[in-house]
Amino acid sequence: MPADLAVIGLGPYGLPLAKAAVAAGIPTLGYRTGPDSGSLSPAELRRMVSGGFRQATSPTELGRVRTAVICPPTPRGEDGGLDLSQMETAARTLAAMLRPHTTVILESPVPPGTTENVLRPLLEESSGLRAGRDFHLAYSPSRVDPGNRDFTPANTPKVIGGLTPACTESAAAFYGRLTDKVVRARGLREAETVQVLETNFRHVNIALVNEMAVLCHDLGIDLWDVIRCAETKPFGFEAFRPGPGVGGHAVPQDLTGPAGRTLRMVELAQQVNSQMPRYVIQRSATLLNEHGKSVRGARILLLGVTYKPDVADQQSTPAQEVATRLLELGACISFHDPHVASWSVLDRPVPRADALYEAVAEADLTILLQQHRTYDLQGLSVKAQLLLDTRGAAPTGAAHRL
Incomplete structure (x- = not known):
């Protein structure tokens, strides 16, 4: 044919x-x-x-x-x-x-x-x-x-x-x-510029809410409740949610043509979003320290290592940088992802947790990096010693949120 x-x-x-x-x-x-x-x-x-x-x-x-x-x-x-x-x-x-x-x-x-x-x-x-x-x-x-x-x-x-x-x-x-x-x-x-605008719109708004996440945590404000309330506004607002970083194939563009014109908002958004994996590490270290533990030698389980929920694609996933920094700090990391059979960081294979609930119970800290539909976050939070939810997906009060 x-x-x-x-x-x-x-x-x-x-x-x-x-x-x-x-x-x-x-x-x-x-x-x-x-x-x-x-x-x-x-x-x-x-x-x-x-x-x-x-x-x-x-x-x-x-x-x-x-x-x-x-x-x-x-x-x-x-x-x-x-x-x-x-x-x-x-x-x-x-x-x-x-x-x-x-x-x-x-x-x-x-x-x-x-x-x-x-x-x-x-x-x-x-x-x-x-x-x-x-x-x-x-x-x-x-x-x-x-x-x-x-x-x-x-x-x-x-x-x-x-x-x-x-x-x-x-x-x-x-x-x-x-x-x-x-x-x-x-x-x-x-x-062509429609694509530039659509991609940059996503990155700039994610950067805004990522900055809000850091600010609200410092002030003791529940950002997730703020977003829940704000998205009831029927005009002039679109809800974006923070996370451990921005992945995917759509690269933000701050150079919009041969003239090399820089979009300052996009440049700033890239800086903010690129800092989020480090912020996850900072929050993780603080949580462990508050419970009398150090990152060095801690058993840390990463849940969801793809860049997007319910897909296997790992393009530019922030999980890579989070895992890299944890290894550099001496943590013992493992991972679970229903869409990823094997995963390597720094050219080293990361152990995969096949028995999920047992692995969560044994880990000193579990970090939810991606909220796949198959994760029962209520059940996982009950088993976890410490659960850092970077996606705001766990029930309120069940985990430490970003």
Whole structure:
């Protein structure tokens, strides 16, 4: 069966898109661009294959589709900006096979101007085709929320911005097969900047509530009760909750383009959020000290080491830094996570607690870093000698909250 769609990059952005396309009845070709972090269970793969999915065995297959979506990850590089190398490699691979009338869409997070100033020349140079005349070129910010059961690709609006109005309409026609609502941006840069705003909105608001957590603890104020009350306001407020740090694939951008314009709010938010793992260590040491124990030699159990509840993804999880600092202070750490079979820190395997309740009872301190649905926090808090809840998920009074 010929494919209508090629998804180039089967990582955190491409794999959900491929699943959504197959669910919508679109024959889909998946092309890996390298060590993509997305994975499919054998059962998921069988379901997708039966629905019209197949993985490409050669780049030549990319020249036989009507729509190609480029979506490799763009992690933070050594200079602090986004590393576009995987996106550029994917573009060169596609360009060599690009045919006239193909619609090419970029979904990877990128600085504004990237689609036109980086992707477009790569596609045109190798293909000999011209964007906007021989093929359509557009950008659409990825709106993936792993583990969210309420919002799926079908009911999440898709923003589209094209090089030309015809490019926008071609991309909109494709995404109209996946979602109930398509929103047309004025152009490529506007669509790219939607992604920047959405990502930074999350990080800035998490930073605000993280600062509030530290302040409220110092003042003896129950921040979680404050949030509970504040979120009853029907306008002008959206509830965010503190935590041990911010993980995930969406990297906050304080450099918004070639001019290197710095967003000071985002820069400050990054500083605040990056301090939260250290604050968790500080609170842990204080709790142990109050109970006559030292971090050195203490048995500390970490619950939930993924960056998000109910998913296996560990991208930029704050659990890594928390564990690293505990080891450096001489603690004896172990972990439990229903989605992670094995875990390493500082190139050393961390013991996994298979008997959860026994491990909680034996630990001098248990730190909840991620609130997976399977955790019975009422029951765990009864067993724990000390429980530090960094997510505010345990019943009131059952644990020490961040």
